[in-house]
Amino acid sequence: MEHSSILISLSLILPLIIFLLITKTKKSPKNLPPGSFGIPIIGQSLDLLRAMRANKGEDWLQDRVRKHGPISRLNLFGTPTVFLHGHAANKFIYTCSEKILANQQPSSIRRLCGERSIMELNGEDHKRVRGALMSFLKPEARDTLVKLFEHLVEGALAVPINLPFTRFNKSLHARSKIRDIILELIQEKKQQLKQNQDLISTLLNMRDVTNSPILSDEEIVDNTIVAMIAGHDTTSILLTFLIKLLAENSEVYKNVLYEQEEIARGKTSSNELLTWEDLGKMKYTWRMATESMRINPPVFCSFRKVIWAGCMTHMDESIYPDPSRFDPSRFENQGGTPPYSFVAFGGGPRMCPGYEFARIETLTLIHYLVTGFQWKLSLQDNFFGRDPMPVFKHGLPIRIELKK
């Protein structure tokens, strides 16, 4: 072997030997939960991501619970962390003070969404930004930039190694382009001084008692990115599941159609828009959407300083008997269900501020879809994996036509 190749081999193997020696000789402190942190930075990330892409994320976490119990340590997406499981964990996380469990995302999400995004902030800063976002989330929001956001989301749960051709590197590039576009929009909107037409002008126009802007430009950039990610993929994946469900389950379709046609019949013309009152009448349709999110929650796991998959309570037999059965009537009377059992939108002070917005989008789309169109799935065998959001392997091709 040539000298140069020996040197290259040594430089690759030596760090690994040193790492193994260190981890062998270093005793883990007694008060850490069971488990291990694995290889630095990578830890168990690749294992979990592989399981999620095969839609086996829940099984992977269940195995962990069987092996180490409901609390264990691991290393995910560049951050040594603690995994918590179960209904008691949901209750603890959603109700405990931020002094005990401050919000902190894995470093991949932090670097893609920004240091000043709502998901990183705590205390008064969190309240200020959340208030600003919530005051916008009443009217409608949407924009272009879809492709860049797709790239950005792909790297949200990834090992945060920024080397050329890695997913994370592609996502960071997408973030930097999105940041430039949003900064340019901020400058444009500052000159136009238009009132609350969209998310950015709403955030720009917000003033405190001294008439100073409530959010800095960087905070507007980071939180526009979060609102786009949190608001786009979540609702669109819910709608994808519902379109599939309605095509496959004739009983559910019949009930939804009956409810929506009743509402359409109450209109004097087909151009008359839906009202708040109409949305309130769509009780069965929302129960169907809720049951769909119970079985297939769009958001699989969340992070504070710990990671937990709160939605695993959705499959707890003692809370939801025969949990794999699709049954919207479970949500008719919620009296007997313990709090923090259905957590598709999270809970506590960090519960999804887009809940109402997502409900309006979903109910409105389903109304116009079932009353105006009929459709069939083009593919029968189609399964989904999480990447990190649920994605159907072949998309969801459908044959759709106007109702006669």
Ligand code: HEM
């Ligand atoms: C079906 C639709 C949706 C689902 C299932 C969903 C789910 C969630 C969940 C589980 C959380 C809490 C995560 C945690 O506890 O760490 C959350 C937070 C959040 N969601 Fe949603 N969401 C949806 C739609 C939306 C929409 C439409 C928007 C905005 C346009 C939005 C904006 C946000 C924001 C900004 C946060 C962070 C809140 C904070 O940290 O205080 N979401 N969402």
